[in-house]
Amino acid sequence: MRVSYQPLSFHVGARRKVTGGDVPVARELLGFLTTMLRAPSRIVTGFGCRLRALIAGVALAHAAVLAEAVPAGSAKEIVAEAVVTLDADRQRELVGSLADTDPEEAALWIGKWKEGEIYLFQDAEGNDVAVLLEGEPDSAEKYGIVSLASGKPVTAPDGTAARATKDELYLADTDSGLRKVMKGVTDRIALASPDLKKRLQAVQDTGLEQDPSKLVLLEQRLAVEEEGRVKKALAEAMAMIRLRAEDPVVRQTAVAELGEMGSIAAQGAIKTVRGEAEKAGQVSLVAACDKAQKDIESHISRVNTVGTLFRGLSLGSVLLVVAIGLAITFGLMGVINMAHGELIVVGAYTTYLIQNLFAAGIHMSPFGLKISIPGMNLSGGAWDCYFLVALPASFLMAAGVGLLLERGVIRFLYKRPLESLLATWGVSMVIQQLFRLVFGANNVQVESPAFLSGNWTVNDIVFGWNRVFVIAFAVLIVFLTWAVLNKTSLGLLIRAVMQNRGMAACMGVRTERVNMMTFAFGSGLAGLAGAFLSQIGNVGPNLGQNYIVDSFMTVVVGGVGNIMGTVISALGIGMADQSLQQILGNPVLGKILVLGAIILFLQWKPSGLFATRSRSLD
Numbered sequence: 001m002r003v004s005y006q007p008l009s010f011h012v013g014a015r016r017k018v019t020g021g022d023v024p025v026a027r028e029l030l031g032f033l034t035t036m037l038r039a040p041s042r043i044v045t046g047f048g049c050r051l052r053a054l055i056a057g058v059a060l061a062h063a064a065v066l067a068e069a070v071p072a073g074s075a076k077e078i079v080a081e082a083v084v085t086l087d088a089d090r091q092r093e094l095v096g097s098l099a100d101t102d103p104e105e106a107a108l109w110i111g112k113w114k115e116g117e118i119y120l121f122q123d124a125e126g127n128d129v130a131v132l133l134e135g136e137p138d139s140a141e142k143y144g145i146v147s148l149a150s151g152k153p154v155t156a157p158d159g160t161a162a163r164a165t166k167d168e169l170y171l172a173d174t175d176s177g178l179r180k181v182m183k184g185v186t187d188r189i190a191l192a193s194p195d196l197k198k199r200l201q202a203v204q205d206t207g208l209e210q211d212p213s214k215l216v217l218l219e220q221r222l223a224v225e226e227e228g229r230v231k232k233a234l235a236e237a238m239a240m241i242r243l244r245a246e247d248p249v250v251r252q253t254a255v256a257e258l259g260e261m262g263s264i265a266a267q268g269a270i271k272t273v274r275g276e277a278e279k280a281g282q283v284s285l286v287a288a289c290d291k292a293q294k295d296i297e298s299h300i301s302r303v304n305t306v307g308t309l310f311r312g313l314s315l316g317s318v319l320l321v322v323a324i325g326l327a328i329t330f331g332l333m334g335v336i337n338m339a340h341g342e343l344i345v346v347g348a349y350t351t352y353l354i355q356n357l358f359a360a361g362i363h364m365s366p367f368g369l370k371i372s373i374p375g376m377n378l379s380g381g382a383w384d385c386y387f388l389v390a391l392p393a394s395f396l397m398a399a400g401v402g403l404l405l406e407r408g409v410i411r412f413l414y415k416r417p418l419e420s421l422l423a424t425w426g427v428s429m430v431i432q433q434l435f436r437l438v439f440g441a442n443n444v445q446v447e448s449p450a451f452l453s454g455n456w457t458v459n460d461i462v463f464g465w466n467r468v469f470v471i472a473f474a475v476l477i478v479f480l481t482w483a484v485l486n487k488t489s490l491g492l493l494i495r496a497v498m499q500n501r502g503m504a505a506c507m508g509v510r511t512e513r514v515n516m517m518t519f520a521f522g523s524g525l526a527g528l529a530g531a532f533l534s535q536i537g538n539v540g541p542n543l544g545q546n547y548i549v550d551s552f553m554t555v556v557v558g559g560v561g562n563i564m565g566t567v568i569s570a571l572g573i574g575m576a577d578q579s580l581q582q583i584l585g586n587p588v589l590g591k592i593l594v595l596g597a598i599i600l601f602l603q604w605k606p607s608g609l610f611a612t613r614s615r616s617l618d
Helices: 025-038 041-046 048-069 075-084 088-100 103-114 176-191 195-208 212-224 228-242 248-260 266-281 284-334 338-357 379-385 385-408 416-441 465-487 489-499 501-506 512-532 548-559 563-584 589-605
Strands: 120-124 126-132 143-147 363-364 371-374 455-457 460-464
Touching: 075 103, 075 126, 075 195, 075 465, 088 176, 103 176, 103 371, 126 248, 176 195, 176 212, 176 455, 195 212, 195 228, 212 228, 212 248, 228 248, 228 455, 248 266, 248 284, 266 284, 266 512, 284 460, 284 465, 284 512, 284 563, 338 385, 338 416, 379 385, 379 465, 385 512, 455 465, 460 548, 465 489, 465 512, 465 563, 489 512, 501 512, 548 563, 548 589
Parallel strands: none
Antiparallel strands: 120 126, 126 143, 363 371, 455 460
């Protein structure tokens, strides 16, 4: 088998097929018409019939060429023809016609062409064929070859399946003009994408390019667009493109529009326009640019203020989710549990294991033993449901660990705060080491389900779905905790034991069982916090240590044993922390000032915001 990889420039004299055979149409018709125009009038008159026939033939040939300009067929077939076409203009016409085919298919094959996955192969008749490589290479580094147009294997002259190395094939290359046409097609496809996110991103990218040739394309899209956010982005993109207009009036109008929109993306472009206008002495345009910059800065200030409040609310909700369990074990029971952070990690690792069960399975080697549990290999919406399963599983697992901790250690240390602090600190070290032996010292990644991965953008303010979820989640946990403590028989017993343990015991309340259930409930809430924290960061053995100090600080400031105080404290600390970071521009200094303010506050009110009243005399 002989494979050719001659450069395309060797085939400049090749003829283009029109109708009825291979005819060099343009050259032959031009020469014939020139001869006829130079002939005497009598010759033209004598050959009137032939002239009419010639004109008819020219019309037919021209119609055939026009018909060829936008061929019918799939995107793959058009690309296959464009790859082997030698006429550069014809090749660009073919690529341009891809905008009228299936968008996804057109983008796919344009991408393969640009990425160098399409090759040229010369068959037995000497014709170039667009081909793709198939399968893995053999010992000689030869691949199977498949025709791009038909999808069938290409055969060698002897009838066998053709194989070739990459070096034996000519790469279907592109030049700058063709790539520009490809870019126009992909831009048009992206602007018409049914996916809102892709369409919005395409509009924004087109505006940042500031290419005047794209203005008509955006105007056409605006005429049919129905989504409000995309319409706003289209108006902004068109105004940014008009900043490059030659007419100063058009530029000034565009600057004013961008200022009214508060376009953050246009800041740099407006600054450039101002510099050009200042050099040209266009005073009104300079003034319009200055006003637009002030309007945009005011918009940015509003965005930062609202964004800071939202981040402060979400941070406070994170602190609340983490501290609500501690408010039970420390606030109501008086147990200083330094292993509370590890109970958070239990919930996080439980979420990680549930995720793996919904996917490929669990494969670990704890203590040198290989454990392989097959997964369900789910995907899409079914896989996203893993988090809904992980929430109750995290609560139950952390509650179980807390139950063992209370029965094994803490029940011997009630009314002995120093001993309980040291004992639980030692337990936390042991649990951390167990995590390292089972899951490894490195962090593990927990992927967020689709309903927690996106965000809402309202007037340039980004509201992350995971942050919105933690706020709603914190509200739900607070409500459920309040309901358990105030509307259930278990809550009644918990409040009775915490207010006066001796009197409750005299009334027949089994205080040890109440202690056990209370500690398990608080530990389960810590597990829920771990499940959520796995969605906003990596999970590792030291995850809980990042929150244990903040948890105690939140509970103490709110008032030991007061759930509402814990809520107010968490939100206040979160808001203050984010606000100071935004104002000072230094996260470390902001954190230091918050801690300093907490110390001063506790000097003023040692019992916190809300002091817990008790009937106990001790």
